[in-house]
Amino acid sequence: MREGPSDAPGPLVDALGRVGLVGYGLVHLLVAWLALQIARGHQAAPADTDGAVGAIGRSPGGVVVLVIVAIGLVAFALWQLTAAAIGFRWVSGGERFRKRFGAVSKSIAVIAMAVIVIDYLTGQVGGVTVDTLAAAVLAAPAGRILLDLAAVIILVIAGGMVYTGVRRTFMGDLDVRRLPRATRRAIEVVGAVGTLARALALAVVGLLAGTAAFMADPARAGGLDAALRALGSTALGTSLLVVVAVGFGAYGVYCVVDAGTRRA
Numbered sequence: 001m002r003e004g005p006s007d008a009p010g011p012l013v014d015a016l017g018r019v020g021l022v023g024y025g026l027v028h029l030l031v032a033w034l035a036l037q038i039a040r041g042h043q044a045a046p047a048d049t050d051g052a053v054g055a056i057g058r059s060p061g062g063v064v065v066l067v068i069v070a071i072g073l074v075a076f077a078l079w080q081l082t083a084a085a086i087g088f089r090w091v092s093g094g095e096r097f098r099k100r101f102g103a104v105s106k107s108i109a110v111i112a113m114a115v116i117v118i119d120y121l122t123g124q125v126g127g128v129t130v131d132t133l134a135a136a137v138l139a140a141p142a143g144r145i146l147l148d149l150a151a152v153i154i155l156v157i158a159g160g161m162v163y164t165g166v167r168r169t170f171m172g173d174l175d176v177r178r179l180p181r182a183t184r185r186a187i188e189v190v191g192a193v194g195t196l197a198r199a200l201a202l203a204v205v206g207l208l209a210g211t212a213a214f215m216a217d218p219a220r221a222g223g224l225d226a227a228l229r230a231l232g233s234t235a236l237g238t239s240l241l242v243v244v245a246v247g248f249g250a251y252g253v254y255c256v257v258d259a260g261t262r263r264a
Contacts, residue, residue, distance in 0.1 A: 006079070006262060006263050006264065007079065007082055007083040007086070007087035007088070007263070007264050008075075008078075008079040008082065008083075009078065009079070009082045012075075013075045013078055013079055014079065016071055016072050016074075016075035016076075017072065017075040017076035017078070017079040018072075018076075018259040018260070018262070019068060019069075019071075019072035019075075019259070020069065020071070020072025020073040020074070020075055020076035020077075020110070021072070021076055021255050021256075021258050021259035021262070022072070022255065022256055022259045023065075023068070023069030023072050023073060024073065024076070024110065024113065024255050025251070025252040025253065025254070025255025025256045025258075025259070026052075026056070026069070026252065027049055027052045027053065027056075027069075027113060027252075028052075028194070028248050028249070028251045028252035028255060029248075029249055029252035029253075030051070030052035030055050030056065031047055031048060031049070031051070031052050031224070031248050032245045032246070032247075032248035032249035032252060033245075033249075034046070034047035034048075034051050034052065034055075035047040035228050035241055035244060035245035035248065036241070036242065036245045038228060038229065038232055038241055039232065039237075039238050039241035039242050039245065046225040047224065047225050047228045047229075048223055048224035048225040048228075049112075049113050049116045049224070050116055050120075050225075051225065053066065053116055053117055053120050054120065056069075057120055057121075063121065066117050066120065066121055067121065069117055070114050070117040070118050070121065073110050073111070073113055073114035073117065074111075074114050076107075076110050077107045077110040077111045077114065078107075080103040080104070080106050080107035080110065081103070081104070081107045083099075083100070083103045083264050084100045084101075084103035084104045084107065085100075087099075087100070087103065087264050088100060088103075088264055090172070091172065095169070098160065098163070098169070099169070099172075099173070099264070101160065102160060102164065103264070105157050105160070129223075130205075130221050130222050130223040130226070131212075131218045131219055131221050131222065132218070133221075134147060134209065134212050134218035134221035135218035137150070137218075138212075138213070138216060138218055144213045144214075144216060145213075147209060147210075147212060147213035147221075148210060148213040148214075150209055151206045151207070151209035151210035151213060152206075152210075154202060154203075154205055154206030154209060155203060155206040155207075155210075157202060158199045158200075158202040158203040158206060159199075159203075161195050161196070161198060161199035161202065162196065162199045164195050165191075165192045165193075165194075165195035165196040165199060166192070166196070168188050168191065168192055170191050170195065171184075171187070171188060171191070172264075173258075173262060173263060173264040174187070174257075174258065174261040174262060174263065175261050175262075175263045176261055179261075187254065187257050189250075190250040190251070190253050190254045190257075191250075191251075191254040191257075191258075193246070193247050193250040193251075194247050194248065194249075194250040194251025194252070194253075194254050195251065196247060197243065197244045197246070197247020197248055197250070197251065198247065198248065198251060200231075200244060200247075201224055201227050201228065201231075201244055201248075202227075204227035204228075204230055204231060205222065205223060205224065205226075205227045208220060208221050208222045208226060208227060208230065209221050228241060228244065231244065
């Protein structure tokens with residue numbers, strides 16, 4: 001499917017990074033399933049990376065899978081940091097800047113997931129949470145300003161994801177020239193739906209952080225699970241959760257395709 005070298009710093013990082021992308025997709029698929037359980041009113045595990053990693057770890061052979069995923073995620077993060085520095089040479093100007101900024105954002109997300117996986121493997125589950133981190137920030141000098149700044153950064157990243165999903169700029173990162181038109185169109189759809197769903201969830205995380213800063217109440221901050229449960233508490237809660245769950249599932253499928261076709 002691919003032609004030419006990727007932006008990965010070497011073939012080993014390229015290969016391991018693609019494995020990490022598959023693992024990244026698997027986690028998103030499990031988050032989608034957990035979100036559906038919340039939508040159905042079931043007491044599910046947290047609908048976030050921690051819940052998904054725990055589900056994998058408790059399955060037969062799950063620890064081995066998590067070790068492979070952790071190595072792959074670290075490799076993919078290194079790949080994205082390299083791309084952020086010298087990659088995306090087929091575009092220029094503002095589009096190259098957006099793609100490099102997106103690569104930095106993705107590397108941060110991937111590293112965060114890798115840390116959660118490694119914590120699970122080393123038995124350090126239930127460490128730092130979003131609200132305890134928010135409490136530490138609020139306790140620092142100018143803590144409310146810092147937390148507000150974090151909220152703004154999160155919202156900017158979410159806005160960038162909306163742009164990516166609507167404009168489908170992610171297709172430029174893939175080498176799909178030899179695929180049938182219908183297949184390319186399907187990749188566009190799952191990629192766009194998944195990216196927009198993730199943007200919505202991330203925007204809610206940003207709003208929760210902003211609320212925590214405004215109210216000086218760290219308990220109001222929260223990660224993905226808190227964001228999904230906040231959506232679930234609205235008038236359209238069940239419908240929104242189902243939409244987001246479908247989107248996360250679509251993104252999981254997209255990640256698998258991404259692993260086989262990525263050039264950046």
